[in-house]
Amino acid sequence: MEKNELKNIWNTLAENNNIDKQITKKSINQIITKKGSGLFSKMKKKVFIDYYIYLVGLIVVPVITTMVHLNLMKPLPSIQAYLGIAFVEIYLVYMFVNARRKLNFINYSNNNLSLKEGLISLQKKIKKSIRREYKLGILFGIGFISFTILQLIITGGGFTNIDFSKFTTITAVILIAMLFIFPYALKYEFKIRFSGITDDINQTITELNSESE
Amino acid sequence: MEKEFTELLYQNQGIVHKICSLYFNNRAEKEDYKQELIIQLWKAFPSFNKQSKFSTWMYRVCLNAAIDIIRKEKFQPKFIQYDNCNFSIISESNNEISEKQEKLYQAINKLSDIDKAIITLYLEDFSYKEIAEIIGISESNTGVKINRIKLSILNLIENGKK
Numbered sequence: 001m002e003k004n005e006l007k008n009i010w011n012t013l014a015e016n017n018n019i020d021k022q023i024t025k026k027s028i029n030q031i032i033t034k035k036g037s038g039l040f041s042k043m044k045k046k047v048f049i050d051y052y053i054y055l056v057g058l059i060v061v062p063v064i065t066t067m068v069h070l071n072l073m074k075p076l077p078s079i080q081a082y083l084g085i086a087f088v089e090i091y092l093v094y095m096f097v098n099a100r101r102k103l104n105f106i107n108y109s110n111n112n113l114s115l116k117e118g119l120i121s122l123q124k125k126i127k128k129s130i131r132r133e134y135k136l137g138i139l140f141g142i143g144f145i146s147f148t149i150l151q152l153i154i155t156g157g158g159f160t161n162i163d164f165s166k167f168t169t170i171t172a173v174i175l176i177a178m179l180f181i182f183p184y185a186l187k188y189e190f191k192i193r194f195s196g197i198t199d200d201i202n203q204t205i206t207e208l209n210s211e212s213e
Numbered sequence: 214m215e216k217e218f219t220e221l222l223y224q225n226q227g228i229v230h231k232i233c234s235l236y237f238n239n240r241a242e243k244e245d246y247k248q249e250l251i252i253q254l255w256k257a258f259p260s261f262n263k264q265s266k267f268s269t270w271m272y273r274v275c276l277n278a279a280i281d282i283i284r285k286e287k288f289q290p291k292f293i294q295y296d297n298c299n300f301s302i303i304s305e306s307n308n309e310i311s312e313k314q315e316k317l318y319q320a321i322n323k324l325s326d327i328d329k330a331i332i333t334l335y336l337e338d339f340s341y342k343e344i345a346e347i348i349g350i351s352e353s354n355t356g357v358k359i360n361r362i363k364l365s366i367l368n369l370i371e372n373g374k375k
Contacts, residue, residue, distance in 0.1 A: 006317065006366070007336050023226050023247070028219045031248050032255040105285050111257045111277040114349025115330060118277045122284055201284065204327055208350055 047102045054096035061089055082151045086144045093140040097133050104129060116208045123201045130194055137186050142179060149175045218258050221267050222251065228271050229254075235322070235329055236279040246282065253278035272337070273347045276330045283326060320369035328362050335359050 065085055108125055110118040149172050153159060156168035163169055222229075229250050237246040257274045261267070321332060327348070334344045345355045 006321075006332075006363075023223070023229070023251075025219050025223050028222050028251065029215065031251045032215065032218070110281065111253055111274045112260050113277065114273070114347060115277060115280065115327060116349030118281065118349075119284075122281070197284065204325070207325075208327065208348070210354075 044103070044106050047099055047106065050095070051099040051103055054092050054099055057092045058089070058096055061085060061092065082148050082155075086148045089144055090141065093136070093144075097136050101129050101133055116205065119201055119205055119208070123198070123205065126194070126198060126201070130190060130198075134186060134190055138183055141182050141186065145175050145179050145182065149179075214258070218255060222254065222271075225268050225271050228268060228275055231333070232272075232275040232279050235333060236283065236326070238322070246279075249282060250275050250278050253281075269339070269343060269347070272334060272339075276333070276347065280326045280330070316370045317366065320366045323369055324362065324365065328358070328365070331355070331358055332362050332366075335362075 105125075108122075110121045113121060152168045152172040152175070153162070156162070156166050156172070164173075229247055232250065233243060233247050237243050254271065254274050261270050321329065324332065331344060331348060334347060339347070341352045341355045341359075344359075345352045348355065350358070
């Protein structure tokens with residue numbers, strides 16, 4: 001295949017796409033001054049709203065729970081209430097961390113580097129983001145499971161009155177088992193969720209590093 | 214700075230069109246992608262040190278930004294909205310484009326993101342040294358890769374496989 005043949009198509013493509021689509025100086029100016037019309041700006045607005053909704057939710061739920069505790073001066077009426085709150089919190093934590101990761105990525109730019117350096121930089125960024133998300137997941141997950149276990153034991157009559165025929169004790173035992181399983185389960189979930197993008201980048205970097213293809 | 218950027222971009226806007234056509238031709242929000250590339254160029258403009266040509270710098274930033282957008286979308290897939298995956302340049306109104314040219318164009322579009330970038334720079338008459346700098350690989354590797362990509366394109370046209 002001759003270079004000219006390829007070049008012909010390339011030029012035809014460029015000409016086709018330029019017809020009636022010239023960007024005027026005025027529109028260039030509008031794009032760079034408004035900054036709100038770009039694709040990532042649109043994404044950013046949406047993610048920003050999500051981010052703050054989850055952040056507020058994350059703070060409000062435990063605050064309300066604590067206030068109820070203080071006002072009633074006794075635990076919540078049922079185990080289900082604790083479990084419900086714990087699940088809501090876990091969900092909020094997950095969504096909050098997700099929104100935070102999205103924001104970090106949207107803001108991140110490596111445009112002045114070479115393509116290979118840019119990919120290596122993005123790879124590091126992704127790894128860092130995954131590690132941070134994992135640590136947060138572990139922290140909040142284990143925190144809430146522990147909190148729920150503690151509440152279950154207190155509701156069941158405290159450490160001195162542990163009775164394995166009680167529902168609360170059985171649930172607490174299951175949750176204790178979950179404490180040990182949780183890090184591995186989360187790691188597995190992360191592996192499934194991120195392997196596509198990380199493998200893709202790793203493969204591209206390996207290809208670029210290879211000198212003898 | 215704004216005026217200087219606007220003038221330079223206006224003169225070299227073909228690069229934005231070409232990169233968009235190559236990387237985002239099958240996307241619904243093609244104009245949004247163009248705007249995004251322009252915003253990325255504007256953000257990076259203070260780092261343009263005038264040691265290289267503006268067009269060379271622009272290619273580097275646009276290619277980086279385009280590949281960056283694709284990777285970010287893969288990482289955050291809920292934002293992607295594809296029109297369809299089959300696209301054509303014949304439908305873009307030019308009857309003079311032959312079937313062979315159409316096949317060639319589709320073959321280029323089937324290449325990986327990096328290979329697309331390499332072949333684009335090659336077709337824009339960048340030297341091996343310049344391509345090597347923009348991509349971040351050695352000059353000899355650039356030559357090897359260009360030959361391999363050309364072979365891939367040929368295979369894609371003849372057999373539909375790389």
